[in-house]
Amino acid sequence: GENVEQHPSTLSVQEGDSAVIKCTYSDSASNYFPWYKQELGKGPQLIIDIRSNVGEKKDQRIAVTLNKTAKHFSLHITETQPEDSAVYFCATLGNQGGKLIFGQGTELSVKP
Amino acid sequence: EAGVAQSPRYKIIEKRQSVAFWCNPISGHATLYWYQQILGQGPKLLIQFQNNGVVDDSQLPKDRFSAERLKGVDSTLKIQPAKLEDSAVYLCASSLPAYEQYFGPGTRLTVT
Numbered sequence: 001g002e003n004v005e006q007h008p009s010t011l012s013v014q015e016g017d018s019a020v021i022k023c024t025y026s027d028s029a030s031n032y033f034p035w036y037k038q039e040l041g042k043g044p045q046l047i048i049d050i051r052s053n054v055g056e057k058k059d060q061r062i063a064v065t066l067n068k069t070a071k072h073f074s075l076h077i078t079e080t081q082p083e084d085s086a087v088y089f090c091a092t093l094g095n096q097g098g099k100l101i102f103g104q105g106t107e108l109s110v111k112p
Numbered sequence: 113e114a115g116v117a118q119s120p121r122y123k124i125i126e127k128r129q130s131v132a133f134w135c136n137p138i139s140g141h142a143t144l145y146w147y148q149q150i151l152g153q154g155p156k157l158l159i160q161f162q163n164n165g166v167v168d169d170s171q172l173p174k175d176r177f178s179a180e181r182l183k184g185v186d187s188t189l190k191i192q193p194a195k196l197e198d199s200a201v202y203l204c205a206s207s208l209p210a211y212e213q214y215f216g217p218g219t220r221l222t223v224t
Contacts, residue, residue, distance in 0.1 A: 034212070034213075043203055
């Protein structure tokens, strides 16, 4: 079945450093790859997404790269700040239309 | 614009009792989703509506869970009877047909 593997499960960085989270997926028909940030007690917040006709997308300190041949995509956060601390989820759009398949999540901790 | 609204935010019930959750999507969003998020995991789709019709309910435990979206706007998700393993956060999301799903704050259910 459809599956998304996300690594690492926890990540601790110093303020100002970069953070990278990686995901691999199994469904070759996937064509949409969003990233969500979830703070404690809140719902997931869409922070960036990429479609399969694009290899890289950047929005200020956040960037996402996609390698469709290898079936993996990554989130890059530069110049991390304490407010970046949260759980980050990658997801893919499954082959049944709107069904998002989520990774297991990465708990990012940015230490001041 | 206003985001996805959900209520209640928290609910504690005993096993075998029933519970209902309510969701109001972003205005104009025809597609509505209910996800279940167990602690430490990514959200998993329970049911997807397009207007008031069901698109995907393959992961909904239909012996105890039901959902409706009668007028193509608000939706309710019901569990009857609840089991201990139903303890989770229930997230509602909505979207236009162009993939981006926006989540509400969720309802945290504890079954004792």
